[in-house]
Each structure stands twice: as C-alpha cells, then as structure tokens.
Amino acid sequence: MRSVAGGTRSPPVSPQSPPNPGDEGGATHSPERGTSVPLPLRRRAAGLIAALGLTASALALTPGAVPAAHAAPTGGGSIVYIKDYNVWITDGDGSVHRQVTRGGTAAAPWRSPSQSDAGVVVAHRAGAIYRMNQRGEVFNAFYPPALFDAIGTTLSGRDLTETAISPDGSKIAYTYYKYSLSKKRWATGFTASDRATDPTKYDIAFFDKPSWVTNSRVVLSHWYRNKAHLFDLGGRDIPWFNESYYTPNAKELTDLEVSRDGEWTVGVRGDVGDQSVVVIHNDGDVRTSAAPWTPVFGVTNPCNIGLADGNLTSPTIAPDGSVLAWAEPAGVFRSSGMTCDPGTRVDIMVAPGGSSPSWSRAAVGQTPSVRHFVAKKRPKVLGPARARKTLRVYAGAWSPAPASVSYQWLRDGKRIAGATKAAYKVRKKDRRHRIAVSVTVRRTGYYVPATVTSTAVRVR
Structure with a gap:
C-alpha cells in the first residue's frame, strides 16, 4: 500500500531552498595521505515535490506531511543518504531534512554515507574519506591505505567504492574495487576513524559492501555476489549463507x-533489472557466535519486497528493528513494518530523489561539534643556525594538551624530504636559506588537527 492522503503515497514537504552559493559550510577539508599497505513500476504520488537543497549551516527543520495514521512506527534515529551528489540527512518519517555536504558533482560526487551512534557522519569523495558532523563540519579527512586483492593486485585511490563507520565511531571499513584480468575484484580494510592506520592490524577481507553487525564484526558480500560472509576484525572469516x-x-x-x-x-537479491529486497528473520545468534545461525531450507521463510522494474537497492534497518528503508529510482522509502505483504505494508517516501540510505541511532541534530586547539605559545626553532649544527624545536604550548605531535622542517617555506623529527642537522646547502618547522598537533575525539609554523631562522 502506498500512503498518501486519498491516494498512493505520502511524500514529505519540500525542504527550504539553499542559501547563496557563497555561504560557508559543508565538508571542505584537505585529506591527509595514509600509509600505503601490500552499489509493477512505482506510481508517482500526485503532487510529489522535488526536494530542494539545504546547506550545512541551515538549522531550521521543515515539518513533513506524513498522515498521522502512518506516523508510527518510524524507527527512531536518522537516515543519511545521497541526493544531487551530496550527503543529506532525514529522520525516520521524512519530516526534517538537512544537507550535510556541498560541492558534490557528477564528476566528483559524495558516496557511501554512514553514521555512528553519536552522529558522526562518514562519506568518501575522490578517493578520500571524510569524517564530519551532521552540519558538514569536518573533523578529519584522509586517503585510506592501499589494499591488495586476492591475487595481489594493489587497489588504492579512486578505486574506493564503500565506506562505513562503526556504531561506536572508532573505526571505518572501506572497500576498493577494480576490474582486473576479466574479473571483478574487491578488498575491504579497516582503519581508525580519526587517522589512517595500518590495515593489517585487523586483516583484509576480499569481499565488498561492509556493514557493521557489532563494533568488531561486519557482514560482507562474497566477491562472486552470491554468498554472505561474517568477518571478525582480526581475520576470522565466517562463510555464512547464500x-x-x-x-x-x-x-x-x-x-x-x-x-x-x-x-x-x-x-538485495538478483542482478541489475531484477533486484528486490529479501527480509530474513534470524532464529539464532548472528552477532557474536563463531558458528552463527543460518537459514534452514523449508523452515526459514524469508519475504521479498519487489518492483516490476526490479530496481531496489541499499536496504537498511531502523535502530529499533521495527521498520526498514531502501532506495528505488524515485527516492528512499520506509516501510511500516518488517513485513513484505503489500496488502498490509505501507511504504512512505522519506527522501525524494535520494539513494544509498544508511540508518543510525543518532537523531537529527544529535551530533558533536568540532573542537579546536589553541596555541598559547608558538613553536620555536632552538639552536645555532650554522652548518653541521643541530636545530631543535620547541613545540609550543597548546590547549588542550595534544595526544600526538608531528614535525616537518622547511627550507624557504618548502618541505625538506625526510626531515620530520624534533631535531634537524643543518647542512651546507642550507647556508643563506631560511629554516623553519611546522608543528602539527592531534587529539582523539572531535578535535581538528592544528598546524603552526615557527618563525624562520637564517642559516649563516
């Protein structure tokens, strides 16, 4: 059944128009480089309004037009999704919308959004992973480490196809894809969310479409796309079912x-043009068991949500488990329950024009703010600026105290290759040049890394 007053569907009202293009906001942060290591035809609702843009700085929420009879359950939390090449967020009934990122284009779109329980959003663009709040303010961005596929081919950069942040926000699963030697090949790795870390810590899975089951287990699709796998961080791969x-x-x-x-x-079952959503009730432990429950032929009775044009993708379940959402050509829809029966199920469009939905416990507006370091004292170069002498750095005084400090020595404002320690031995070729050092401080959580460069000293 399609919910709309006196008709078929019930779309939300259109969000407000975006402010001027020159307004600030929306995921603009330079990524850091990681260390490289070997995704019957639906009837359109009468009067369906195309959703307009909202910038990350637009805080006003727009009430929806979902009939009260179908207002519950809505599943709680919020859904991040893609629209017009950018990341957006809505609640479970589609009554509020915010644009999270801006600047996405057909050539450089935002992709694969997900969100932690605390309201931290992760998405990727042009090969880089961005971690931000619901307002699009970036905490950090980095290029994830390269991975290798099952035959040893290196995957990196714009091979990036999927990202997913863990529920607790501490880790990000990411997938690279490449068509190589007449086969589709995937590799999924795991990194800390606040910086690029060595993927060998948690091992690499040669499957795609990672989705977190717990903070240490993901479900993946087998690279032949006909079998589900559970993967425990640290390398335990559990073939699950097909x-x-x-x-x-x-x-x-x-x-x-x-x-x-x-x-x-x-x-999602089936191939392009024949895709539907399968819904399975699990009758045993799949979250923690090393021998998880599997469907039983003749006993397990999954149901199926389908369309005549066979184009349903990205199913995602509400945090309370009461309803699910998915994408189809018209946008993102939410069911009225976990049933597939079209006679009793009511589908409500929550995001016109949306795709790639991902549901989180975080409510719209429940998101951390970006925090900044304050340099109480600037870094300083110490020691005699003469050839064969050693210069050292005073890293400055910071509030709050950083968890880590890194250095980059500069000659006339340009990086000196390999000069990344707290001391630098002056060379003959440094004579009559100016030497300075950039100090970068970091702290876990929601602090943006800060970099301050010292006053340069002239080498005699």
Whole structure:
C-alpha cells in the first residue's frame, strides 16, 4: 500500500531552498595521505515535490506531511543518504531534512554515507574519506591505505567504492574495487576513524559492501555476489549463507545488513533489472557466535519486497528493528513494518530523489561539534643556525594538551624530504636559506588537527 492522503503515497514537504552559493559550510577539508599497505513500476504520488537543497549551516527543520495514521512506527534515529551528489540527512518519517555536504558533482560526487551512534557522519569523495558532523563540519579527512586483492593486485585511490563507520565511531571499513584480468575484484580494510592506520592490524577481507553487525564484526558480500560472509576484525572469516539455504530459486545476494539486535537480516537479491529486497528473520545468534545461525531450507521463510522494474537497492534497518528503508529510482522509502505483504505494508517516501540510505541511532541534530586547539605559545626553532649544527624545536604550548605531535622542517617555506623529527642537522646547502618547522598537533575525539609554523631562522 502506498500512503498518501486519498491516494498512493505520502511524500514529505519540500525542504527550504539553499542559501547563496557563497555561504560557508559543508565538508571542505584537505585529506591527509595514509600509509600505503601490500552499489509493477512505482506510481508517482500526485503532487510529489522535488526536494530542494539545504546547506550545512541551515538549522531550521521543515515539518513533513506524513498522515498521522502512518506516523508510527518510524524507527527512531536518522537516515543519511545521497541526493544531487551530496550527503543529506532525514529522520525516520521524512519530516526534517538537512544537507550535510556541498560541492558534490557528477564528476566528483559524495558516496557511501554512514553514521555512528553519536552522529558522526562518514562519506568518501575522490578517493578520500571524510569524517564530519551532521552540519558538514569536518573533523578529519584522509586517503585510506592501499589494499591488495586476492591475487595481489594493489587497489588504492579512486578505486574506493564503500565506506562505513562503526556504531561506536572508532573505526571505518572501506572497500576498493577494480576490474582486473576479466574479473571483478574487491578488498575491504579497516582503519581508525580519526587517522589512517595500518590495515593489517585487523586483516583484509576480499569481499565488498561492509556493514557493521557489532563494533568488531561486519557482514560482507562474497566477491562472486552470491554468498554472505561474517568477518571478525582480526581475520576470522565466517562463510555464512547464500540463497540456496532457503529457496530453490537462488539468485545473487549482496548489500546485506543485520539489525542492531540481531533479529533481522536484509539484503538485495538478483542482478541489475531484477533486484528486490529479501527480509530474513534470524532464529539464532548472528552477532557474536563463531558458528552463527543460518537459514534452514523449508523452515526459514524469508519475504521479498519487489518492483516490476526490479530496481531496489541499499536496504537498511531502523535502530529499533521495527521498520526498514531502501532506495528505488524515485527516492528512499520506509516501510511500516518488517513485513513484505503489500496488502498490509505501507511504504512512505522519506527522501525524494535520494539513494544509498544508511540508518543510525543518532537523531537529527544529535551530533558533536568540532573542537579546536589553541596555541598559547608558538613553536620555536632552538639552536645555532650554522652548518653541521643541530636545530631543535620547541613545540609550543597548546590547549588542550595534544595526544600526538608531528614535525616537518622547511627550507624557504618548502618541505625538506625526510626531515620530520624534533631535531634537524643543518647542512651546507642550507647556508643563506631560511629554516623553519611546522608543528602539527592531534587529539582523539572531535578535535581538528592544528598546524603552526615557527618563525624562520637564517642559516649563516
């Protein structure tokens, strides 16, 4: 059933228009480089209004037009999604919308958004991962480390296709894809969310579409796209199930997600043009067990949500497990329950024109603010500025105290290769040049890294 007053659907009212293009806001932060290591036809609702843009600085929320009869359940939390090449956010009933990022284009779109329980949003663009709040204010950005696929081919840069932040916000799963030697090949790695870290710490999985089950387990799609795998960080790969476990009409299975309580699994079955959402009730532990429950043929009875044009993608389950959402050509829809019966299920469009939805416990507006360091005393170069002498750096005084400090020595404002320690031995070629040092401080959480450069000294 399609919910709309006296008709088929119930779209939210259009959000407000965006402010002038020159207004500030929206994910503009230079990424850091990581260390490289070997995604019947629907009837359109009468009067469906195309959603307009909101910048990250627009704080006003727009009430929706969802009939009260269908207002509950809405699942709680919020959904991040892609629209017009940018990241947006809405609540479970589509009554409020905010644009998170800006600047996305067809040539350089934002992709694969997800959100932690605390309201930290992660998405990627042009090969870099950005970590930000719901207002699009960036905490940090970096190029994730390169990975290798099952045959040893290096994947990096714009091979990046998927990102997913863990519920606690501490880690990011990321996937590279490349078509190589007549085959599609994927590799998924894991990094700390506040900086690029060595992916070998948690091991590499040769599958795609990572979705967090817990803070230490993800569900992945097998690279042949016909089997689900559970992967525990640290390297335990658990082949889980495929469609032959519960139906004789087995199809490709991908884009899986497990509900936060472990009760439900959803995924996309079929290939492009024949895609539908399968909904499976889990009758055992899939969150922690090394031998997780699997569907049983003739016992497990999954249901299926489909369209005549076969184009449903990105299923995602509400944090309370009561409803699910998915994308189709018209936008993002939310069901009225976990049933597939079109006679009792009511689908409500929550994001016209949206795609790639991902649901989180964080409510719209529940998001941390960017925090900044204050340099109480600037860094300073210490020691005699003469050839064969050693210069040292006073890192300055900072509030709050940084967790880590890094250095880059400069000659006439340009980086000196390899000069990244707290001391620098002056060379003959430094004579009559000016030497300075840039000090960068970092702290875990929501602090933006800060860099201050000392006053330069002239080498005699």
